[in-house]
Amino acid sequence: MKTQTYVLNMGPQHPSTHGVFRIILELDGEVVVKATSVPGYLHRGIEKLAEARTYTQVIPYTDRMDYLASMLMNWGYVAAVEKLMGVEVPERAEYIRVIVGELSRIASHLVAVGTYSVDIGGFTGFLYCFRDRERVLDLLEMVSGSRMTFSYFRIGGVADDLPPEFFPPLQKFLKDLPSLCDEYDGLITGNEIFQARTKYVGIITPEMGINYSLSGPVLRGSGIPYDLRKVRPYGVYDRFDFEVPVGKNGDCFDRFVCRIKEIRQSARIIQQAVEGLPEGPIMAKIPKVIKPPAGEAYAEIESSKGILGCYVVSDGSPKPYRVHFRRPSFINLGYLDELLVGWKIADVIAILGSLDIVLGEVDC
Amino acid sequence: MFGQGLLKGLAITWKELFTRKVTVQYPEEKVPLPERYHGRFELDVDKCIACGLCANACPNKVIQITKEKVGKKQYLTKYVMRIEYCLFCGLCVESCNKDALKFSHVINMNQFFRDKVRLVLVDRPAPEALPEEEPAEAAAERPAGARAKTAKAEVAAGKAPGEEG
Numbered sequence: 001m002k003t004q005t006y007v008l009n010m011g012p013q014h015p016s017t018h019g020v021f022r023i024i025l026e027l028d029g030e031v032v033v034k035a036t037s038v039p040g041y042l043h044r045g046i047e048k049l050a051e052a053r054t055y056t057q058v059i060p061y062t063d064r065m066d067y068l069a070s071m072l073m074n075w076g077y078v079a080a081v082e083k084l085m086g087v088e089v090p091e092r093a094e095y096i097r098v099i100v101g102e103l104s105r106i107a108s109h110l111v112a113v114g115t116y117s118v119d120i121g122g123f124t125g126f127l128y129c130f131r132d133r134e135r136v137l138d139l140l141e142m143v144s145g146s147r148m149t150f151s152y153f154r155i156g157g158v159a160d161d162l163p164p165e166f167f168p169p170l171q172k173f174l175k176d177l178p179s180l181c182d183e184y185d186g187l188i189t190g191n192e193i194f195q196a197r198t199k200y201v202g203i204i205t206p207e208m209g210i211n212y213s214l215s216g217p218v219l220r221g222s223g224i225p226y227d228l229r230k231v232r233p234y235g236v237y238d239r240f241d242f243e244v245p246v247g248k249n250g251d252c253f254d255r256f257v258c259r260i261k262e263i264r265q266s267a268r269i270i271q272q273a274v275e276g277l278p279e280g281p282i283m284a285k286i287p288k289v290i291k292p293p294a295g296e297a298y299a300e301i302e303s304s305k306g307i308l309g310c311y312v313v314s315d316g317s318p319k320p321y322r323v324h325f326r327r328p329s330f331i332n333l334g335y336l337d338e339l340l341v342g343w344k345i346a347d348v349i350a351i352l353g354s355l356d357i358v359l360g361e362v363d364c
Numbered sequence: 365m366f367g368q369g370l371l372k373g374l375a376i377t378w379k380e381l382f383t384r385k386v387t388v389q390y391p392e393e394k395v396p397l398p399e400r401y402h403g404r405f406e407l408d409v410d411k412c413i414a415c416g417l418c419a420n421a422c423p424n425k426v427i428q429i430t431k432e433k434v435g436k437k438q439y440l441t442k443y444v445m446r447i448e449y450c451l452f453c454g455l456c457v458e459s460c461n462k463d464a465l466k467f468s469h470v471i472n473m474n475q476f477f478r479d480k481v482r483l484v485l486v487d488r489p490a491p492e493a494l495p496e497e498e499p500a501e502a503a504a505e506r507p508a509g510a511r512a513k514t515a516k517a518e519v520a521a522g523k524a525p526g527e528e529g
Contacts, residue, residue: 057423060453124377131386138398145400145467151453159458163399186376190369 005033008345012041016119016349019359025340025348032348035340037333042363050323055081055155055290058323063149065327066361068111071097071104071140072303073361074153076325079234080310081155084297085290092280093157094236098273099170100143100152102266106177107136108304109259109266112217112356116256117188119353120197125188132180135173142166155290157283170274177267181260189257198252202339202351205250212335215328216306217258218355222250228302240272252354259356291318305329305356327364329357397469402452404470407443407485411464414440421459424449432490439494443486447473 011022020041026034050058062077063070114129144152209222227244229237245261247254294316300309306328313322419427430442
């Protein structure tokens with residue numbers, strides 16, 4: 001009997017692609033023979049738009065890349081411009097950046113954990129994660145006035161100081177967070193059905209992870225403790241005591257567990273940052289019209305999805321000549337085509353979800 | 365034992381039955397907004413000197429200012445925000461040196477028609493001459509006139525919310 005493969009389009013509108021993303025799957029029965037990912041449906045040309053904006057005006061656009069961790073996207077961009085200008089950021093601003101950045105990371109990982117639970121088929125876990133993400137968003141709303149697109153960072157500091165009413169709910173949240181993480185572990189991680197779906201599925205070997213330049217929890221799930229906050233500390237991260245959680249097998253389960261462990265570590269960092277928060281200015285001395293000297297700069301930070309790099313070229317005018325973002329979701333996605341081959345169609349969802357992509361960032 | 369994880373998960377959901385609700389009945393009950401919330405804009409016309417810094421700070425060219433020269437001073441005649449393009453980033457509010465442009469806590473900006481979305485904060489004709497800065501008796505009269513001006517501007521600004529369904 002002769003059999004033949006067939007082509008199935010997953011997306012561009014599919015709930016588990018977390019946005020508009022298309023994978024053309026060539027299937028042999030249930031098994032993937034070939035996968036071709038087609039990103040670009042959410043492309044807005046942020047890099048090009050930036051060329052027509054002043055340096056400060058680009059900040060709101062960076063929010064729209066990884067809209068689940070906007071603070072970190074702001075950080076990547078302002079870090080590059082600060083490097084270009086040679087600005088020294090005041091210490092208090094650095095600490096505030098760490099606090100809001102790690103809160104943003106927690107919010108992003110909560111979405112990753114929650115939506116992964118939905119992808120696998122457990123809706124309950126999703127609600128618990130979003131319940132607690134709400135508390136993070138409330139905190140960040142107090143600081144910046146917005147819930148998702150914060151635009152809180154400025155070149156040389158942050159827009160506003162932390163309000164006094166921010167600290168009591170933050171302390172309460174940090175106190176609750178370990179028990180909340182235990183809840184996710186009890187609900188999702190410990191669930192046998194979940195484990196059966198994710199353990200030893202979509203294994204990324206450490207070698208392949210490095211070869212494909214993966215970063216973030218996707219790489220650390222494979223057992224490589226590469227976290228920029230640790231290996232090449234930027235800002236004031238060298239002053240905090242935290243661990244870099246790693247996985248063992250590099251499967252979907254390890255990548256997922258890494259994120260929950262990172263939430264716990266982020267809470268530790270925030271606690272230390274709040275305790276060590278120095279007094280002082282929150283903005284460096286920056287001219288009203290920002291005109292960096294002609295030249296280029298590349299800065300990297302560890303975003304929730306991996307290494308976010310920003311490359312800025314200046315020609316001495318008030319507008320950037322060129323801005324480029326190294327978006328971790330996009331680069332992590334590069335391995336997907338190869339990773340999917342040989343897995344069943346149900347595993348496609350599990351593997352894609354475990355990479356934790358945000359389409360705003362993939363397409364930029 | 366297989367199934368222990370499932371039981372543990374069930375125990376967690378059961379426990380949740382006896383805890384306080386985290387949601388509110390939205391239209392009747394509202395969560396208070398934080399002080400810095402980025403809601404609809406409001407403009408204090410008396411403070412505004414029509415310098416145009418806010419319009420320049422905007423990344424999306426949302427703010428359109430029309431001004432006329434009355435005597436020696438710039439007089440703001442029209443302040444329109446194309447709010448449909450607004451990112452609510454707050455760069456305009458931050459750029460305002462006179463503290464005239466501010467965020468309010470109004471969040472309901474929905475309209476049925478696109479042309480109603482546009483936010484007109486000031487729309488007024490330029491006067492023939494500005495009231496002179498006079499001390500004593502004239503100064504007592506001036507605030508009243510200024511207040512009337514503000515009220516007029518507020519009517520212009522408040523037009524949109526009145527029409528929302």
